[in-house]
Structure formats: C-alpha cells, structure tokens
Amino acid sequence: MSVANPTIHLSSWLTRPVSIAPLVVFRILFGLLMLVNILRFMAKGWVKQLYIDPQFYFKYYGFEWVHPLGGNGMYIVFVLMGLSALFLLLGWYYKVSSTCFFLLFTYVELLDQTNYLNHYYFVSIISFLLIWVPAHRYFSLDVWRKPGLLRNEVPFWTVNIFKLQMGILYFFAGVAKLNPDWLLRAMPLKIWLPAKADFPLIGPVLSSQWAPYLFCWTGAVYDLSIAFLLLLRKVRPYAYTAVVLFHLATGLLFQIGMFPYIMIGITLIFFPASFHQQIIDFLEKALKKILGNRFIQIKSKQSTVLKLHPKIQRLAIVFLIAHFSLQLFLPMRYALYPNKLFWTEQGFRFSWRVMLMEKAGYATFHVQEVETGKTWMVSNSDYLTPYQEKMMATQPDMILQYAHFLEDEYKKKGLESLKVTVECYVTLNGKPSTLLIDPEKDLTKLNESFKHKSWILPFEE
Amino acid sequence: MLTTRNILLLSIFFFFTNCGNEDNGASVSIDRSAMLSDIGNYIILPGYQSLQAAEEELSQAINAFTSEPTEASLATAKEKFKTTYLAWQKVNMFEFGPAEQNLLRSSVNIYPLDDEAVENNIESGSYDLETLANNDTKGFPAIDYLLFSKEPAALLEDYTTAELAPNRKKYLQDVTQAIHGKVATVTHAWEEEGGDYLHTFIASTGLDAGSSTSMMVNAMVLQLEKFTRNGKVAIPLGKLSGGVPRPLASEAYYSGISQVLLAENLKAFERLFQGIGLQDTQNRKSLSDYLIELNRKDLSDKIAGYFTTANAEIGELNGPIAEEVNSNQEQVERVYTEIQSLVLLLKNDLTSAMGISISYVDNDGD
Numbered sequence: 001m002s003v004a005n006p007t008i009h010l011s012s013w014l015t016r017p018v019s020i021a022p023l024v025v026f027r028i029l030f031g032l033l034m035l036v037n038i039l040r041f042m043a044k045g046w047v048k049q050l051y052i053d054p055q056f057y058f059k060y061y062g063f064e065w066v067h068p069l070g071g072n073g074m075y076i077v078f079v080l081m082g083l084s085a086l087f088l089l090l091g092w093y094y095k096v097s098s099t100c101f102f103l104l105f106t107y108v109e110l111l112d113q114t115n116y117l118n119h120y121y122f123v124s125i126i127s128f129l130l131i132w133v134p135a136h137r138y139f140s141l142d143v144w145r146k147p148g149l150l151r152n153e154v155p156f157w158t159v160n161i162f163k164l165q166m167g168i169l170y171f172f173a174g175v176a177k178l179n180p181d182w183l184l185r186a187m188p189l190k191i192w193l194p195a196k197a198d199f200p201l202i203g204p205v206l207s208s209q210w211a212p213y214l215f216c217w218t219g220a221v222y223d224l225s226i227a228f229l230l231l232l233r234k235v236r237p238y239a240y241t242a243v244v245l246f247h248l249a250t251g252l253l254f255q256i257g258m259f260p261y262i263m264i265g266i267t268l269i270f271f272p273a274s275f276h277q278q279i280i281d282f283l284e285k286a287l288k289k290i291l292g293n294r295f296i297q298i299k300s301k302q303s304t305v306l307k308l309h310p311k312i313q314r315l316a317i318v319f320l321i322a323h324f325s326l327q328l329f330l331p332m333r334y335a336l337y338p339n340k341l342f343w344t345e346q347g348f349r350f351s352w353r354v355m356l357m358e359k360a361g362y363a364t365f366h367v368q369e370v371e372t373g374k375t376w377m378v379s380n381s382d383y384l385t386p387y388q389e390k391m392m393a394t395q396p397d398m399i400l401q402y403a404h405f406l407e408d409e410y411k412k413k414g415l416e417s418l419k420v421t422v423e424c425y426v427t428l429n430g431k432p433s434t435l436l437i438d439p440e441k442d443l444t445k446l447n448e449s450f451k452h453k454s455w456i457l458p459f460e461e
Numbered sequence: 462m463l464t465t466r467n468i469l470l471l472s473i474f475f476f477f478t479n480c481g482n483e484d485n486g487a488s489v490s491i492d493r494s495a496m497l498s499d500i501g502n503y504i505i506l507p508g509y510q511s512l513q514a515a516e517e518e519l520s521q522a523i524n525a526f527t528s529e530p531t532e533a534s535l536a537t538a539k540e541k542f543k544t545t546y547l548a549w550q551k552v553n554m555f556e557f558g559p560a561e562q563n564l565l566r567s568s569v570n571i572y573p574l575d576d577e578a579v580e581n582n583i584e585s586g587s588y589d590l591e592t593l594a595n596n597d598t599k600g601f602p603a604i605d606y607l608l609f610s611k612e613p614a615a616l617l618e619d620y621t622t623a624e625l626a627p628n629r630k631k632y633l634q635d636v637t638q639a640i641h642g643k644v645a646t647v648t649h650a651w652e653e654e655g656g657d658y659l660h661t662f663i664a665s666t667g668l669d670a671g672s673s674t675s676m677m678v679n680a681m682v683l684q685l686e687k688f689t690r691n692g693k694v695a696i697p698l699g700k701l702s703g704g705v706p707r708p709l710a711s712e713a714y715y716s717g718i719s720q721v722l723l724a725e726n727l728k729a730f731e732r733l734f735q736g737i738g739l740q741d742t743q744n745r746k747s748l749s750d751y752l753i754e755l756n757r758k759d760l761s762d763k764i765a766g767y768f769t770t771a772n773a774e775i776g777e778l779n780g781p782i783a784e785e786v787n788s789n790q791e792q793v794e795r796v797y798t799e800i801q802s803l804v805l806l807l808k809n810d811l812t813s814a815m816g817i818s819i820s821y822v823d824n825d826g827d
Binding site: 191192194195196197198207255358359360361362364369372373374375376377378379381390425426427430432433 | 491492493494666667668669670687691695700701702703704705755757759760763801804805806808809810812813814815816817818
C-alpha cells in the first residue's frame with residue numbers, strides 16, 4: 001500500500017512519464033522572449049545607462065563582490081546573453097546555453113539593487129530551473145546533432161515545476177494584495193489610474209471614482225485564483241483569455257516592459273500536451289517549407305521515455321523540495337519583522353509584491369567631521385544617477401549602503417572620524433511625507449544584516 | 462462565470478460603500494490639456510517673450526554703452542541688465558523642450574563666474590563662447606562682472622582709456638549677443654509663427670516620462686532643488702563646503718541683487734503652482750487646481766502655505782546673499798529650510814499625488 005511508504009508513492013508520481021511537448025514549446029518561447037528582451041534592453045541604451053555610467057552600485061547583501069566589467073565588457077555580457085537566449089530557443093548546446101544564460105542574467109541582476117524587478121528575479125529562477133530539465137531532447141538542434149538524445153516523454157516533475165513556480169508567483173502576488181490600502185483605499189491605483197485620464201476610449205472610465213476599486217479587486221481575485229483555474233481543463237480557455245486580457249491591460253497602462261508578454265507566452269505551459277504537439281507540428285511544417293530536404297527529423301513518433309538514474313532522480317527531488325520550500329518561505333519572511341512592511345521594506349524583495357505602492361522619498365545626507373563639527377550637505381547627484389537616487393531614498397538598506405559609501409568618499413578627501421546622518425522623508429500611497437530614518441542616527445556605526453533595523457522610524461497611520 | 466460575477470458584486474458593493482466616504486463621492490475630473498494650455502499660454506510663452514523684450518533693450522543699452530561709454534549709458538545698461546536678469550528668473554524652471562535642446566540655462570546663467578578666464582579671453586581676444594569650457598565665462602554672470610565689478614569711474618576707464626578697452630567692449634558685446642541668440646531661439650521655438658512648441662506642449666497630455674506635465678514638473682523640481690536651493694542659497698551658505706560660507710559663489714555677486722533675484726524666482730514658482738499668468742492676476746488652471754481635482758486640497762494648501770512662509774523669510778533678508786551669509790547667517794539658514802521644505806513637498810508629495818515619476822530615465826517598473 002502506498003500509505004505504508006508515501007515517499008515511494010510521491011516519487012513515482014513525480015517521475016511518471018509525460019509528453020515532452022509542453023517543455024519544448026516553453027523552451028522555445030522563453031528563449032525567444034528573452035532574446036527580444038535583451039535586444040530591447042540594448043536598443044534602449046540601458047546597458048550604458050544602468051551598468052556603465054553609474055559611479056556607484058548598490059550591492060545585494062552577501063554579493064558585494066559582484067562588480068560590473070569595465071570598457072565594453074558589459075556589452076559583451078549582453079551579447080553573450082542574447083546568444084545564449086538564441087541557443088536556448090534553438091536547443092543548441094542546451095546545457096551550456098541554459099547555464100550561461102542563467103549565470104549571465106543573474107550576474108547582471110546582482111550588479112545593482114537599484115534595478116531590482118520581480119520579473120527579472122522570475123527570469124533568473126526560470127532560467128535556473130531550465131538548466132535541470134531536458135527541454136532540448138525533442139525538436140532541437142541538439143537532437144539534430146546527436147539523434148541519440150531524442151526522447152518524447154520525460155518525468156512529470158520536469159514539466160510541472162514551471163507550473164508550480166508560476167502558481168507561486170501568482171498566488172503570492174494575490175496574497176500581497178490582501179491589505180487594507182489595496183482593498184479598502186484602492187491604493188495605489190487611485191493615484192495611478194487618474195494619471196491615465198487621457199487614454200483613448202477608456203480614459204474617462206479610468207478616472208472615474210469606482211475604477212480603482214474595480215481594478216484592485218479584480219487584480220486580487222485574478223492573482224489568487226488564476227493558477228488554480230488554469231489547472232482545470234474546463235475553465236482553462238477562459239482562464240487563459242483572462243491571462244491575456246489582464247496582462248495586455250497592465251502592459252498598456254503601466255510601464256512594465258516585456259513582462260506581460262513573457263507571462264502571456266509562458267503561461268501556455270498549462271495547456272495539455274496535445275496542444276503543444278500541434279504547435280511543434282506546425283513549426284515543423286513551416287521549417288520544412290523553408291529548409292526543404294535539408295530538414296532532418298528532429299522528433300519522433302515512437303515512444304521514447306527519458307529515464308533518469310534513480311540516484312539523480314532522488315537528488316533532483318530533494319533539491320526541488322528545498323527550492324520550493326525556500327520559494328514558500330521568502331514571500332512570508334516579512335512576518336518575522338515588526339512594523340509596516342511597505343514602510344520598512346524588510347522582506348519586501350523576492351516576494352512577488354508588484355505594483356503595490358506609490359512611494360517616493362527624498363533623502364538629504366549630512367556628513368559631519370566629529371572633531372570640528374563641520375558639516376557638509378551632500379549633493380546626491382554628484383554620486384548617483386537620478387534613478388539610483390530615487391530608488392535609494394525609499395529603501396533603508398540602500399540608504400545605509402550609500403551612507404557607508406559617503407563615509408569612504410569623504411575620507412578620501414582627507415577627513416577623519418566622520419558621522420553620516422540622513423534626513424529622509426517618504427510619502428507612501430499619498431500620505432504626507434514623514435521621516436523614514438532617525439535623523440540623529442550616525443549611519444556609519446550601523447551595519448547591514450538580516451536583523452530588524454531599529455533605526456527605521458515607525459510608520460504613522 | 463462565478464468569479465466574474467463575484468468580482469462585479471464586490472466592486473459594486475465597494476463602489477457604493479465608498480461613495481459618501483472620505484471623498485464625498487466626487488468623481489475625479491482631470492483635464493491636463495486645459496492646465497497645459499493655461500500654463501503654456503499665460504505663463505511660459507509670455508515669460509519667454511518678456512525675457513526677450515527685456516534682453517533686446519539690454520542689447521541696445523550695451524551697444525549704446527560700448528559706442529559711447531559714459532556714466533549715463535553705463536547706468537542705463539546696468540538698469541536694463543537687472544530687468545533682464547529678473548525676467549530670466551521667471552522662466553528658468555522651464556528647462557525642457559526648446560530650452561533644454563538649446564542648453565539655455567548653461568548658456569546664460571552658470572555661476573560662479575571664472576573671472577580670470579574672462580580676463581584671459583579679453584586679453585587674447587580669441588575665444589569661442591559656444592564651447593563647454595567657456596560655460597563659466599559668459600551669460601548674465603559675465604555681464605554682472607563686466608558692468609559692476611568696479612566703481613563707475615574706474616570701470617569707465619576700463620572701457621575708455623585702458624589698453625584693452627576695445628577688447629573688453631567686444632567681449633561685453635559678444636556675451637550680450639550670445640544671450641540674445643539663445644533667448645531668441647528658444648522664444649521663437651515656443652511661438653506659433655516659429656516652432657510652435659506651445660502646440661506640442663499642450664497636445665502631449667499623458668503623464669509618462671516625456672509627456673509635457675512630467676517634463677515640466679521634473680524641470681521645475683530640478684531647478685528648485687539644484688539651482689534655486691543649492692545655487693542661490695545652500696552653496697553660498699556653505700552647506701556643501703563644511704559650513705564655510707562661499708559668498709563669491711552667490712548669484713549676481715557684483716551687482717548685489719541676489720536676494721531680489723531669489724525673491725523673484727520663488728514668486729515665479731508660486732505663480733506657476735497657483736496658475737497666475739504673467740500679464741494678469743487671474744487665477745488660471747495649474748498644479749494647485751490639479752491637486753484639488755485629485756481631492757488633495759490638503760496638499761495644495763500645504764504647498765501654498767510654504768510658499769507664503771518662504772516668500773516671507775526671503776523678504777527678511779537685509780541685503781545680498783553674499784553679505785547675509787556672514788552677517789545674517791541665521792536668516793539665510795531659515796530661507797534655506799523653507800525652500801528645502803518646498804523641494805520635499807514638490808519632489809515627493811506633489812509628484813506622488815499626481816502619479817508622475819521623478820526619474821529622468823525611461824525605465825521599466827513592476
């Protein structure tokens with residue numbers, strides 16, 4: 001009986017063979033979207049703006065050793081990243097290209113905390129998971145190179161971890177919306193929607209009194225339920241229509257780049273294998289038309305099951321359990337810290353908290369030479385880009401990091417024993433600006449850690 | 462579908478429960494196009510036109526002075542200079558569009574002046590005022606130096622009997638001409654018969670990066686923070702130099718009208734915020750009305766209040782900032798504090814309430 005040994009039962013459920021088709025389409029779409037994403041990023045001049053121009057970079061705690069490359073180094077990184085995405089799409093040297101893509105993308109993300117976006121974090125995770133699955137073993141150049149690699153069935157988990165990961169994203173994004181500001185005050189949409197009053201056709205609707213409430217509640221219900229609805233065969237077409245409409249709407253209204261299209265594309269993995277097989281068959285036909293006789297069979301009708309070595313399989317499952325436990329823990333870790341999350345942002349990142357607040361800060365730093373009492377007001381624009389300054393001014397860990405940087409900068413000018421304080425005012429969801437940080441606190445005496453930052457002043461409701 | 466119906470019911474429920482709550486059910490009616498039209502037609506364009514008119518009179522006065530340097534022609538030139546410098550204070554917060562393309566601010570008002578470089582230019586007689594290296598040898602600060610740095614009698618000698626008199630006259634004319642060129646170009650670009658940027662400005666009603674409202678508010682905040690607060694007050698006060706005052710770094714150091722320029726500048730900010738046209742006292746649509754339309758009269762009133770106090774504190778200054786930073790430091794400190802509060806309110810609260818991002822980068826968010 002399975003009751004006697006549930007581990008074996010679970011393991012055989014996770015490893016039972018399923019069609020590889022959804023995984024293959026997922027690989028192709030992800031590679032394509034990443035390629036477009038990288039080309040767009042480069043075309044907008046962001047490589048220079050974000051990774052070459054700044055004098056100072058905000059590091060992630062524990063990743064202070066990650067630095068940008070000088071000269072044209074960053075362009076090379078992006079070109080290589082683009083090539084990895086292309087190889088991923090083609091399934092060419094897949095193991096290498098998926099690993100390269102993950103490493104390069106994550107390297108770039110680690111360079112500057114300023115540029116943190118939940119969807120970049122999501123891309124890092126997805127590309128990491130892709131390394132461990134056999135998405136290249138069907139309809140790929142690897143199979144064309146080495147026909148022996150060809151398989152059309154793979155273990156169940158290799159396809160479904162992506163659904164789980166997306167489910168976690170949606171669900172926690174929904175949970176994060178269950179707060180009074182979002183549900184009862186319709187914040188921040190009450191600020192953001194009227195800003196779109198001149199939008200063609202729906203502009204007047206957007207500036208109406210009820211639109212923010214409708215959008216907030218729809219958004220919360222959508223995020224909380226969509227992953228489950230996508231799992232149900234009967235509702236799936238409607239649910240996917242909702243996915244498309246929801247992401248297109250957010251894409252049109254807000255400046256969120258490629259994210260909506262990435263989600264619309266990869267959510268297709270929820271559809272059954274037969275659907276994906278049709279896509280592959282269609283692509284094959286198209287390729288044959290273009291390439292003619294040179295096109296060599298890169299798929300097979302015979303059933304060939306990929307069987308992993310039991311040890312590897314077990315290792316993979318243990319590892320996946322660890323990964324997903326972490327994925328469940330991270331969004332909830334904020335509960336370990338006191339005070340209002342939106343205010344302190346302790347445990348805010350890596351938690352799928354998207355579009356939740358309208359927050360703006362203004363930080364004036366003062367550097368004081370303790371012996372003489374001489375004080376300098378810092379002109380932030382001397383050291384930071386406007387975007388860095390803006391992001392720093394609302395996030396305590398970045399404020400602290402910058403204060404330490406200022407200490408070093410002023411020491412370079414020959415000053416000793418310095419005190420750095422900050423007068424930082426923040427407005428959250430339309431509430432009047434108030435002090436975020438104790439303005440008397442000498443920031444040079446404080447160090448970053450996972451502990452609660454007691455020098456953040458409490459939020460005044 | 463069940464969920465759709467739920468969503469509808471919930472939203473209807475919330476729509477009704479919320480009506481009559483904090484916002485009294487008033488729907489938000491936002492007309493940025495009317496606001497942009499009023500600001501463009503009654504504040505920005507007349508602002509540039511009056512600057513151009515003043516500048517033309519200044520050019521004539523400078524020509525009269527250089528062709529016949531007398532105490533009388535000098536006095537006229539000085540007077541016209543002051544008028545023009547004051548007119549500039551009414552448009553320096555509009556460094557976007559044509560002004561930005563033509564680098565207006567850095568062409569006409571970079572200070573402190575590098576007076577040694579000015580003297581070198583005069584002596585050599587060869588210089589290109591268009592180069593970046595000459596940014597701090599031209600504009601209003603250069604005229605300020607060339608007309609006010611000495612007592613009239615001594616100054617007149619420089620323009621008459623001194624060996625370099627012809628060079629100095631030419632330099633004064635060139636500097637004036639350079640200002641004239643820039644101001645005329647920008648004004649023309651705004652005018653209907655010129656580039657008609659006014660039309661472009663009014664038509665761009667969005668709020669994203671690059672839209673008129675966003676560019677204008679960003680430019681306004683940048684001027685207030687970096688050039689008004691820092692340039693006019695904080696830097697002379699020594700805020701950026703360890704508390705050691707730098708009187709020489711103040712605006713209009715030689716003519717000694719820095720406090721008047723500051724007062725004019727801050728009033729111009731206030732008029733822009735309140736929507737008071739340049740040539741009339743009528744209240745037009747502007748940022749304050751916009752805040753009220755957003756149900757943020759509290760914020761509008763708060764900002765208006767800070768403008769009043771800031772104006773009052775500036776009025777308490779007894780003389781030029783270059784002198785006050787030594788003799789009346791506390792008062793300058795108070796002026797600084799008031800402007801600092803305004804920077805905070807405009808940069809944080811106003812932009813946040815309006816949903817404008819203070820970022821000069823067109824970036825993705827999430």
